[in-house]
Amino acid sequence: MKARQIESVNNQFFTSNDHLFHFNRNFILNLDKAKSRDFYKLFIDKTHNGGQTGPKRWSEILSLNDEQWAKIFKTTRKLCKETKLKEFQFKFIHRIVVTKRELFKYGIKTDDECCFCGENDSIDHTFIHCSFTKSFIQKVIRWFNTTYNSHISPTIEEILFGITSNSNEKGIINKFNYITLFMRYFIHSRKLNNKPIDLLDFVNAVQQRHLIENNVNN
Numbered sequence: 001m002k003a004r005q006i007e008s009v010n011n012q013f014f015t016s017n018d019h020l021f022h023f024n025r026n027f028i029l030n031l032d033k034a035k036s037r038d039f040y041k042l043f044i045d046k047t048h049n050g051g052q053t054g055p056k057r058w059s060e061i062l063s064l065n066d067e068q069w070a071k072i073f074k075t076t077r078k079l080c081k082e083t084k085l086k087e088f089q090f091k092f093i094h095r096i097v098v099t100k101r102e103l104f105k106y107g108i109k110t111d112d113e114c115c116f117c118g119e120n121d122s123i124d125h126t127f128i129h130c131s132f133t134k135s136f137i138q139k140v141i142r143w144f145n146t147t148y149n150s151h152i153s154p155t156i157e158e159i160l161f162g163i164t165s166n167s168n169e170k171g172i173i174n175k176f177n178y179i180t181l182f183m184r185y186f187i188h189s190r191k192l193n194n195k196p197i198d199l200l201d202f203v204n205a206v207q208q209r210h211l212i213e214n215n216v217n218n
């Protein structure tokens with residue numbers, strides 16, 4: 001495109017009187033008056049809700065409503081300081097966590113078998129259906145209840161996304177949500193490295209790094 005033509009296109013665009021951006025049916029943004037916080041708010045509204053693909057796909061197998069998803073998004077930001085855990089949680093919510101299914105699909109692995117049980121791997125298999133995972137999760141919950149003198153009996157939704165209901169025991173709930181987030185990350189990273197998921201290793205990882213004390217906002 002010649003310089004004169006570009007100039008003409010730019011003039012047309014920037015001198016147009018239409019400064020209104022039709023974001024959706026309910027919202028029109030005046031581009032002349034909008035400040036960065038308005039754009040940020042749009043971004044938050046657009047990203048932090050249950051209407052996205054990841055939560056929608058989770059909702060096909062779990063019973064989590066929009067209100068609970070909003071809480072899950074909100075608590076994720078406060079739950080921990082560690083970038084890799086936040087990143088993992090983000091990927092987990094959006095169902096973009098890599099398992100052998102994806103590695104096989106992209107030709108990185110020669111099969112899609114779960115390295116623990118040999119069944120077809122997937123996100124659902126890794127975190128919900130695998131008998132090895134299920135047994136490990138039960139051990140972690142028993143260890144948690146013994147260690148913190150609690151009686152939490154979580155639903156599958158709470159195991160996967162933390163406890164969202166209001167409770168007087170906010171401190172213990174925060175610990176539970178943090179520990180179970182770390183547990184999912186532990187399962188994921190162990191599997192990718194072909195290492196077994198062992199309770200003692202898990203407890204050591206938690207304790208060595210003083211994860212609870214340093215990372216949970218009570």
Ligand SMILES: [Zn+2]
Nearest residue numbers: 114116117130
């Ligand atoms: Zn398995």
